[in-house]
Amino acid sequence: MKYSLSLLALAATTNAAVLRRQNVPCTFSMAAVGDPTGSIVETTIGENRIGGSWPQGVYSIDAKVLTDAEGHNCSISPTTSQFQCIQGSAVTLFTLGNNGNLNYNNSTENWVACPATGPGEDGSYNIFTQAKSNTTGCETIQIVTGGFSCAALGRPSSSSTTSVATATSTSTSVPVAASTTSAAAVSCPTDITSGPFEYPHLIVPVSSESPDHPFGNQYTAHITPQNSTIFNFDVPSTAPYTGNCALLFLFPVASATQAGTYNFTGIEEETNENGGIDFSLLSGIANANTTYNTQPTVATDFGKVEVIPGKGYKVSTFACPAGKTVSYEAKSVGGLGLEYFENSAPSAIGLYMVPCA
Known part of the structure; x- marks a missing residue:
C-alpha cells in the first residue's frame, strides 16, 4: 500500500x-481555568457560562470574529461587559494567545466569572471582562480553547x-x-x-x-x-x-x-x-x-x-x-x-x- x-x-x-x-472549518469548544473551572456552555439567549445544565458551546473563529454554532456573533456587551453570542450583536474582535487562551482587546486573557442569578439559577457562572463594575463574589479565570490549530x-x-x-x-x-x-x-x-x-x-x-x-x-x-x-x-x-x-x-x-x-x-x-x-x-x-x-x-x-x-x-x-x-x-x-x-x-x-x- x-x-x-x-x-x-x-x-x-x-x-x-x-x-x-x-x-477544514475550525470549530472548537472552550473551558474555563481558575476558580471555577469547567466547560463553557451557552444558554438559549446566548449567554456563555461555566457549568450548569446548558449544552456545551461550539464556536468558530475567522479573521478575529468569533461565532457560535448558530452563526451569531460573539461580543462583549458595551453596557454590562458580559461575554455573549447574540444574533445581530456588534462584533468584538477576539484573538487566541500564544498559549491558545481566548483574548479580547488583542492581548487581555483574564476574564471574570460571577455566579449567575435569577430564575432557573443552576449553579453556573456568567462570564465578563475585567471592565465589569461590580465584581463582588466573582473570580478571575482564563478561557482555554481548542482552536489553536485554526487555519x-x-x-x-x-x-x-x-x-x-x-x-x-x-x-x-x-x-x-x-x-x-x-x-x-x-x-x-x-x-x-x-x-x-x-x-x-x-x-x-x-x-x-x-x-x-x-x-x-x-x-x-x-x-x-x-x-x-x-x-x-x-x-x-x-x-x-x-x-x-x-x-x-x-x-x-x-x-x-x-x-x-x-x-x-x-x-x-x-x-x-x-x-x-x-x-x-x-x-x-x-x-x-x-x-x-x-x-x-x-x-x-x-x-x-x-x-x-x-x-x-x-x-x-x-x-x-x-x-x-x-x-x-x-x-x-x-x-x-x-x-x-x-x-x-x-x-x-x-x-x-x-x-x-
Whole structure:
C-alpha cells in the first residue's frame, strides 16, 4: 500500500515544497481555568457560562470574529461587559494567545466569572471582562480553547508573550522523566468534554523520505510508514496540572467529524500485520525546524495502540510535567496510515493531555 504527502510527492523535484494544510472549518469548544473551572456552555439567549445544565458551546473563529454554532456573533456587551453570542450583536474582535487562551482587546486573557442569578439559577457562572463594575463574589479565570490549530486565524508567533504568569509561553523547555503511574491509583478522564485539557501547541511531521527537510509547524498530523509526527505540549505550572496526567488519543468515526478531518487506512493493517500507532516521550524538545535526522531520541516508549474509529484511548498516565514543555511522537506500526486535522470540537480528534483526579 502506498502512502504519500503532497510535500513528499514533490520532494524529489523541489527543495522548497511546503506541506499542504487542509482547508477544514475550525470549530472548537472552550473551558474555563481558575476558580471555577469547567466547560463553557451557552444558554438559549446566548449567554456563555461555566457549568450548569446548558449544552456545551461550539464556536468558530475567522479573521478575529468569533461565532457560535448558530452563526451569531460573539461580543462583549458595551453596557454590562458580559461575554455573549447574540444574533445581530456588534462584533468584538477576539484573538487566541500564544498559549491558545481566548483574548479580547488583542492581548487581555483574564476574564471574570460571577455566579449567575435569577430564575432557573443552576449553579453556573456568567462570564465578563475585567471592565465589569461590580465584581463582588466573582473570580478571575482564563478561557482555554481548542482552536489553536485554526487555519483561518493562524497560530500566533511562538515568540509572543502574555502577561499571565501561568501562560504556557513561560514554560521551561526541559525534558521530563516519564514515570508511569498505575491506572488503578488515579482516576483520569477518558475524553476532553468534562474539564480542562491541553492540546498540542506545535505539530511537526518528519519524514524518512525527506530526512533533512523541516516541514514546520502544521495543523495536520501525518502517521504513515514514511512519516511520523511530533507533538509539543506546554503544560501549565498550576493546578490541576500539579498531580497526575494522562495522554489521550481520541479517534471518532468519520461521520461524527467535519468533512475532510481525517484519512485512515488501518483496520486491515492492524488485523493482518499487527499494526497500530506507537507513542513515545522524546528526550528533548522539538521545534519548527526539527527534521527526521534531528529529532530527539526516544526517552520512554509507551507502546503500540491499536486504534479503531469511534474509540478513545488512554496512551499513558504519569506525573504531570507541570511548567514544562514536552514532546511526544506518534509512529506508524505495521503499515497503518492516518492523516488527521487536530480539532477539539465536539467529537474531538487527536492527542490531548488531561489532569487526573
